Structures are given as C-alpha cells and as structure tokens.
Amino acid sequence: MSAALAIRDLRVELGQGKRNRTEVVKGISLDLVPGRIQGLAGESGSGKSMTAMAILGLLPAGGTASGSIVLGGAGKAEVELVGMTGGAYRRVRGKRIGMVFQDPSASLHPQITVGSQLADGMRAHLGLSRADARTRAAELLALVRVPNPEEALQKYPHQFSGGQRQRIAIAIALACEPEVLLADEPTTALDVTVQAGILHLLRDLATERDLAVLLVTHDLGVMSAIADEVAVMRGGQIVESGSRQQVFQNPQHPYTRELLEAMPDAQDSLVDAPAESGPALGAPAPDADAADTEENR
Amino acid sequence: MSAQKPVLHVDSLVVEYGGRAAFRAVDGVSFDIAAGEVLALVGESGCGKSSTARAVIGMEKPRSGEVLYRDRPVQPLGMRTRPAELTAIQMVFQDPNSSLNPRIRVAQQIAEGSRAARARGVDTEAPSHWLKAVGLSPTLENRYPYQLSGGQRQRVAIARALAAKPDLIVADEPISALDASAQASVAGMMRELCVASGAAMLFISHDLSVVRLMADRVAVMYRGRIVESGATPVVWANPVHPYTEALLDAIPHPDGEGVLPAAPASEAPSSWRTDIPEALDRVR
Numbered sequence: 377m378s379a380a381l382a383i384r385d386l387r388v389e390l391g392q393g394k395r396n397r398t399e400v401v402k403g404i405s406l407d408l409v410p411g412r413i414q415g416l417a418g419e420s421g422s423g424k425s426m427t428a429m430a431i432l433g434l435l436p437a438g439g440t441a442s443g444s445i446v447l448g449g450a451g452k453a454e455v456e457l458v459g460m461t462g463g464a465y466r467r468v469r470g471k472r473i474g475m476v477f478q479d480p481s482a483s484l485h486p487q488i489t490v491g492s493q494l495a496d497g498m499r500a501h502l503g504l505s506r507a508d509a510r511t512r513a514a515e516l517l518a519l520v521r522v523p524n525p526e527e528a529l530q531k532y533p534h535q536f537s538g539g540q541r542q543r544i545a546i547a548i549a550l551a552c553e554p555e556v557l558l559a560d561e562p563t564t565a566l567d568v569t570v571q572a573g574i575l576h577l578l579r580d581l582a583t584e585r586d587l588a589v590l591l592v593t594h595d596l597g598v599m600s601a602i603a604d605e606v607a608v609m610r611g612g613q614i615v616e617s618g619s620r621q622q623v624f625q626n627p628q629h630p631y632t633r634e635l636l637e638a639m640p641d642a643q644d645s646l647v648d649a650p651a652e653s654g655p656a657l658g659a660p661a662p663d664a665d666a667a668d669t670e671e672n673r
Numbered sequence: 674m675s676a677q678k679p680v681l682h683v684d685s686l687v688v689e690y691g692g693r694a695a696f697r698a699v700d701g702v703s704f705d706i707a708a709g710e711v712l713a714l715v716g717e718s719g720c721g722k723s724s725t726a727r728a729v730i731g732m733e734k735p736r737s738g739e740v741l742y743r744d745r746p747v748q749p750l751g752m753r754t755r756p757a758e759l760t761a762i763q764m765v766f767q768d769p770n771s772s773l774n775p776r777i778r779v780a781q782q783i784a785e786g787s788r789a790a791r792a793r794g795v796d797t798e799a800p801s802h803w804l805k806a807v808g809l810s811p812t813l814e815n816r817y818p819y820q821l822s823g824g825q826r827q828r829v830a831i832a833r834a835l836a837a838k839p840d841l842i843v844a845d846e847p848i849s850a851l852d853a854s855a856q857a858s859v860a861g862m863m864r865e866l867c868v869a870s871g872a873a874m875l876f877i878s879h880d881l882s883v884v885r886l887m888a889d890r891v892a893v894m895y896r897g898r899i900v901e902s903g904a905t906p907v908v909w910a911n912p913v914h915p916y917t918e919a920l921l922d923a924i925p926h927p928d929g930e931g932v933l934p935a936a937p938a939s940e941a942p943s944s945w946r947t948d949i950p951e952a953l954d955r956v957r
Contacts, residue, residue: 419852419853419854420822420823420852421822537940538718539940540940567717567718567879568717568879568880568881568920568923568924568934569717569919569920569923569936569937569940570717570940571923571925571934572922572923572925572933572934572935572936572937573936573937573940575925575933575934575936576933576936579933594852594853594854595853595925596853596927597882597924597925597926597927598925599927600925600926600927600928600929600930600931600932601925601931601932601933601934602931602933603931604931620929620931621929621930621931622929623929624927624928624929625928625929634854635854636927638853638854638855638857638858639853639854639857639927640856640857640880640882640883640885640886641882641926641927641928642927643857643861643886644886645885645886645887645905645906646861646864646865646886646887647711647886647887647888647889647905647906
C-alpha cells in the first residue's frame, strides 16, 4: 500500500458514561495518498469532521475511536494512531500531520507574532535554533504567497486579512514538513475571490510537496475544484466514493445525486419574467437562456 | 421608474462608524424595490451590505441620504415600541441562535409575528400554517429552539417574519448558516412566499449562484458603493464591472472537471474600485 495514511473500519463513539453513547462514525475506510487530495463531503452531522478529529486524536471528552489508522505507509515509520495517547500523539500531531481549520482567527494566537507562531512548532519538533527557525519561517510565508514575508514575521494576526490569515495557518501546518495535511472546511469562512486563491495554493502544495491531503467540506463546488478522489458521507458511513469525475459526473448513490441536484448550479432560475414594472427590459428571455446554457453545461 | 410607487426607496445612503476620521461603510447607495420584487444585494465581507440593511430597518442612523418606506422615512429603532405600521417591515438575520428566544416554544415565537400583523389590523394564519409554509412539520410547534437543528431554527425565524404579514422583508445572509444542500431550496422558498404575498424583499448574500436563482434584480456592492446593478439574468450572463466579473469567475462549479476557479492577481485589484456608469441599472 502506498498510502501515507490508511484508515480501516474506523468507528467513533461519543458520549459520557457507558449508556447514551452514539456511534457517529460507523466503520469507514479511506486511503490518503501522497500528492493527492482526498475529499470527504457530507452535510452537518454526517461524521466528516469527527473523522478528521479522530485522526488527530482530538475527539471531544468521552469520545473513543476504534479500528485502525496507520500513518506512514509510504516509506515512513509506520505508527498506529488508534489507541495512541499523550506525548506520543503530540510528536505526531503538528509534526507528521498538519491541520488547517475553518476559522484562521481561532487557530492563530492573537498576542503572538506570526514569526514566533511559525517558529514554535519547528523549534519543538525539529529542534531548530532560533535563527534557523526564523529563516525557515520566512521561507514558509513565501511558500504560501504572503507578500513581504520578512516584514510579516513581525506582525500579529489581526494585521492581516482573513485570506492572509488562512495562508499563515497553512504555513504553520506545513512548518514541520508533515506527510499528511487535514483541511476541515479551509475556505468556508472566506470570500469567494479569496477562496479561489487558497484553492490554488492547496492544489499546488499537494502536487509539489507530495502531500497527502484530506479535504473535509460540505461545499461540492470546492470539492470539484481540487479533490482527486471524493467520498460522500452520510450518517457516519461512506455511501459513495471514487474519482472526482466518477462521483460528480456519474453518481451512483441516490444521496450523492440528491446533494448534487440541490446545488444552485443544477437548478433553473425562478426568475422567469422581468419585474413587470421594470423599464423596458429589452430581451430578457434570450439572456436568461444564455445564462443557463453557459453555466449548466 | 414605474407607475406604482416603490415599497422601499433608498437614495444616496451614507453610513459611517466612529467620530472623527469616521469609517464610511456605505458611500452613497441608491435603489428602489417594488411590491412582489426581490432585490439582492451581493458583495464580500466588509462591503457595506449589512450596514445598508441595518439602515433600511432603522437599526443604524444614516449619516446622510434617505430611506423611505411607503413614502415615509424609517425612524431609527429606539427603546420604545415601534409604531404598529412599521412592523410591516420584517427582518431575518444570519444567525437564528441570536434572533430566536431560547426560552420560548416555536409556536409562541411565530405567534409574536402574528401579533404584529393583528396590531396593524391584518389577518394572519396559525403558527402551524407558517411552519408548513417554510417546509417544517407542524409537530415542531411545542419544541424549544435548542431542540431543533440549525436549518430548522432558521426556517422558524423565517416563519416568524412571514407570520407578521410583512410588506417588506429584509433578509441579511439568511441562508449562509445552512448546509450547502439546503441553501438553494430555502432561498427559493423565501422568494415564492414573498412574491405570492406581494411583499418586497431585500435579500443580502455573498453567494451569487444562489442569488441567480431567486432575485429579480441584483446590486453588487464593493467598498460601500454599488458597482454594478440590473436584471439578474443580464448581470449573471454578461457582467460589465471587473469586480462582478471576478466574483462570478471565482465561483467553483460542482461539475467534476477539477477546474480551479479564477483567482484575482492580488486580494483586491485597484480596477475593482473604479466607477463604471454603464454597469448600473442594466437591463440588457
């Protein structure tokens, strides 16, 4: 197996005590392959985020994972993450697995400069000196295309726009050269033009750095733009998986079809006639048709 | 522009925050909305679309300019109860968790809307009717908001606004907290209910692909100004302003082709700031 991360029959249970436990992930299997982006789609409550949290060993209190999550199939030291605890997990998390979440403001410390936040992980995990960590921090900011990296090192998170903050969060995730990157709704909080830039960055990073990426999102447009493989989750199970083209263009499971049909792209406009009082709307009908054929191919 | 007077008339609206060196969030915005018409105000975070909405309902005092509802200025909201006739303006906010009262059952929340209608002497239906109208089961009547999912809560907030039999609905990002799979259907439902009742709707969103489905006209805002406006199909098919073009090009489409959406060269190219007169009030 050439997977950087292999998930087999993963089950996640949440809840306090022995009773009232609910299984939110019900036996899923996935392979994350270097250089490829594996999409995990689903609505809220489908278990997609809990899958990511189980990989990170960050389940809520009382949550347990069973099954198998093996990191490092692709030539790196192999470790089983299910059942791992404490210090051992901390050496994996942030070092061999990087993570990016929806809200960059929540994942960056507001009172620490961007340079220190980048350097901290590298000094702890890689044992770099202060000066080396600083040099590498500037390189990382350049890698994620933050303008003026040297200057940016001195600044605090609030001095950046939302898009730049997410780029910084990605730089931190990549600081220790992880084999796997988990991205949970990485563009959901961003404006659409800023999102486009982040999608380009994630796609390039996966390919150029041979990163195995798990992209968790409910936005099928985002998924279609950058995922290589797609798995659709519902009620804790993967109901359909396959290549991006297969899943989007020839969906087999009724639920996948339902999700795709619910997207605005798949629907006809409800605005058939121009507002009756509008000033002489020249030829609205042909315009509306043109919009449909152009966008719904 | 029409024989009928518009329900809402906004002229040269300016909203500023702060005292000296104030930040101008809305910089001279003008539009009309007619009865039974949906106008979408589209733009990215910080463009002034929410400030415009707040000024329209009187939650924000305009620095200058005019907001006329049925020919009368909208009074700023204060500590006092609104005059009954202004309850014909109803609002739907982005976050149902902060707009619903957590201690009141669903039926009573909706009944508050009905009371506003009756105070104006307008008949309205029972809460169960409005629950059905927004696609919820009437059996939810006795639930508290915390017993509902986020999507159900937002539908309750919409039901409450509709129960007041509004003449003007101002909806500020009403669908962005919903799952992608529910957004288009809830937006479509809002349009149909609004058109059916002859109300005017100001629909605020950052999502042009949903707006395409349900707005008669669209106004694209950037940095406090409307940079492009007109009939939705026209603007969608053939944008004139570079900012509108960038917004449309950046939408990723779920077609499985793996096409990366076009990203602007920098986060905010200077061409986005230009005023292009022919991009306004487009009909063709």
